[in-house]
Amino acid sequence: MSSFELSEQEIIRRQTLEELIKAGIDPYPAAAFPVNTNTRAILDTYSAVENNFQDVRIAGRLMSKRIMGSASFAEIQDEKGRIQLYLKRDDLCPGEDKTFYNVVFKKLLDIGDFIGVNGFVFITQMGEISIHVRGLTLLSKSLKPLPIVKEKDGVVYDAVTDPEFRYRQRYVDLIVNPAVKEVFRMRTRLMNSLRQLFDSRGYLEVETPVLQAIPGGAAARPFVTHHNSLDMPLYLRIANELYLKRLIVGGFEGVYEFSRDFRNEGMDRMHNPEFTVLEIYVAYKDYLWMMDFVEEMIEKVALDLHGTNKIPYDNQIIDFSRPFKRISMLDAIREYAGVDIGEMNEDGLRNTCNSLGIETDATMGKGKLIDRIFGEKVESHLIQPTFIIDYPVEMSPLCKKHRTDPRLTERFELIVNRKEVCNAYSELNDPIDQRERFQEQLRLSEKGDDEAMYIDQDFLRALEYGMPPTSGLGVGIDRLAMIMTNQPSIQDVLFFPQMRPEKAEKPDTKDKFVAAGIPEEWFPVLQQLGYNTVEKIKKIEKSGKLHQEICGFNKKNKLNLLNPSQEEVARWVKGGE
Numbered sequence: 001m002s003s004f005e006l007s008e009q010e011i012i013r014r015q016t017l018e019e020l021i022k023a024g025i026d027p028y029p030a031a032a033f034p035v036n037t038n039t040r041a042i043l044d045t046y047s048a049v050e051n052n053f054q055d056v057r058i059a060g061r062l063m064s065k066r067i068m069g070s071a072s073f074a075e076i077q078d079e080k081g082r083i084q085l086y087l088k089r090d091d092l093c094p095g096e097d098k099t100f101y102n103v104v105f106k107k108l109l110d111i112g113d114f115i116g117v118n119g120f121v122f123i124t125q126m127g128e129i130s131i132h133v134r135g136l137t138l139l140s141k142s143l144k145p146l147p148i149v150k151e152k153d154g155v156v157y158d159a160v161t162d163p164e165f166r167y168r169q170r171y172v173d174l175i176v177n178p179a180v181k182e183v184f185r186m187r188t189r190l191m192n193s194l195r196q197l198f199d200s201r202g203y204l205e206v207e208t209p210v211l212q213a214i215p216g217g218a219a220a221r222p223f224v225t226h227h228n229s230l231d232m233p234l235y236l237r238i239a240n241e242l243y244l245k246r247l248i249v250g251g252f253e254g255v256y257e258f259s260r261d262f263r264n265e266g267m268d269r270m271h272n273p274e275f276t277v278l279e280i281y282v283a284y285k286d287y288l289w290m291m292d293f294v295e296e297m298i299e300k301v302a303l304d305l306h307g308t309n310k311i312p313y314d315n316q317i318i319d320f321s322r323p324f325k326r327i328s329m330l331d332a333i334r335e336y337a338g339v340d341i342g343e344m345n346e347d348g349l350r351n352t353c354n355s356l357g358i359e360t361d362a363t364m365g366k367g368k369l370i371d372r373i374f375g376e377k378v379e380s381h382l383i384q385p386t387f388i389i390d391y392p393v394e395m396s397p398l399c400k401k402h403r404t405d406p407r408l409t410e411r412f413e414l415i416v417n418r419k420e421v422c423n424a425y426s427e428l429n430d431p432i433d434q435r436e437r438f439q440e441q442l443r444l445s446e447k448g449d450d451e452a453m454y455i456d457q458d459f460l461r462a463l464e465y466g467m468p469p470t471s472g473l474g475v476g477i478d479r480l481a482m483i484m485t486n487q488p489s490i491q492d493v494l495f496f497p498q499m500r501p502e503k504a505e506k507p508d509t510k511d512k513f514v515a516a517g518i519p520e521e522w523f524p525v526l527q528q529l530g531y532n533t534v535e536k537i538k539k540i541e542k543s544g545k546l547h548q549e550i551c552g553f554n555k556k557n558k559l560n561l562l563n564p565s566q567e568e569v570a571r572w573v574k575g576g577e
Helices: 008-022 039-045 099-108 163-168 170-176 178-200 241-249 287-306 329-336 346-355 366-377 431-447 457-465 477-485 510-515 520-528 534-538 543-556 566-573
Strands: 056-068 071-078 081-088 114-123 129-140 150-152 155-157 224-227 232-236 254-262 274-283 310-313 316-319 325-328 386-389 411-416 419-426 470-476
Touching: 008 099, 039 056, 039 071, 039 081, 039 129, 056 129, 081 114, 099 129, 163 170, 170 178, 178 254, 178 274, 178 287, 178 477, 241 254, 241 274, 241 457, 241 470, 274 287, 274 477, 287 310, 287 386, 287 411, 287 419, 287 470, 287 477, 310 477, 325 329, 329 366, 329 386, 346 366, 419 477, 431 457, 470 477, 510 520, 520 543, 534 566, 543 566
Parallel strands: 081 129, 325 386
Antiparallel strands: 056 071, 056 114, 071 081, 114 129, 150 155, 224 232, 254 274, 274 470, 310 316, 386 411, 411 419, 419 470
């Protein structure tokens, strides 16, 4: 990156870095800085009566500075939170040389720098628990300025909300938006809650291949790669189902896996090409048992995370109290779409879709046509937890036929707030029936369905050795996390969601700034401040912040420009309106 591409703040920080080195301070020291507590422990358990925390060592980011002559206040932020620091010049510089306080602390340390401090805890005259600093060490110099976010008494003001910035630079999002950390802590607690339940039942957590010769276990388009040594294509797994069922064949009676799966499909607020699924298989059980187990499992997660089974989500309360509603797929379509599709063939289903205004294409078989009717006409009505049960056989190539109706399968999905969260079967363990279902999938593939399942000959061979009656379940961990943390998008519960390639920003010309109503003399100032395009200025949420920045730049650099009014800058942000 050339100096032209650096903002004013980035240039200044690099100059500061050089000044630190000249002063004999290593901006990136190798030595460890042992800590003995954290901000949360101090804020929660400090007692002026007990006079505890009299020798503390903590480390974190410098998040604010208030210079007040020979004494100053600052804030340090570690993983657990923030705490105020009180620094006196004579404490940091007990000898004659006051350079460390007067120059290093006051002028060369920036917001975002990592520091370590030691000292003792006390309460200020304003009643704020603080650390009186006896010693300070620079641990890492920050070369990019953080977004300005104000926080007081745990309340965040001017939070960074731009999703493009937050998802692409999650590391900054975690620094400046404290609530984001809690979302991911809850996600981990959610998975641990499930593990505790499964382990208590004696089920074994296992690992299965991510690179697979045949992408089986779901109807989805896979990602494909190539293995050079074997000279063969391999696929990133779309599901781990067929491998886990091989383990049931091998004699394990309960296995589960939190698997990272990959599907080469579209992206939206409910879908990411890389996602996490829990799959669990238990021998000698059926889908009726699994429904009861899912109710117990989800209620446990809600109670473990929130202490209640009534969870706020998407401006409503989702009640995970047992039992959940149960309705068959055909009855749900009859109730909400007003049609009975139980005896329809493919042509009848296609005509029904047309009459309901549902788009189809020639590659769709019966299963996809039924799924399209359900998705378009039924799902939007299912807010509270609802089991949709007994799916038509064409929709479930890995599922056992219904014990009383051969047109159906013993399958259910749990729908919450219009979206599938769980999918479960009484697993198909008849190898002859399974081979016929795979062959039907092959016919769909030949018809043009690029999501039809592949035939897995080794899995069929495993079934021929015999698999006991088994129930299997898949849970979309990301979707469950969205509900349990009240987040609107899957990107909010993934640390690093997939993003389109970041385009290099091409600066706008001076003429374009002028055409947008911005005076020519302010063009170089805005460029130096990092506002390289008119569009970037239009995205500013608060014009007052921009007004302060440019007036401060004008004064600091003695440009002698006539500062615009706040109203003028507001018009720049609005595009000259």
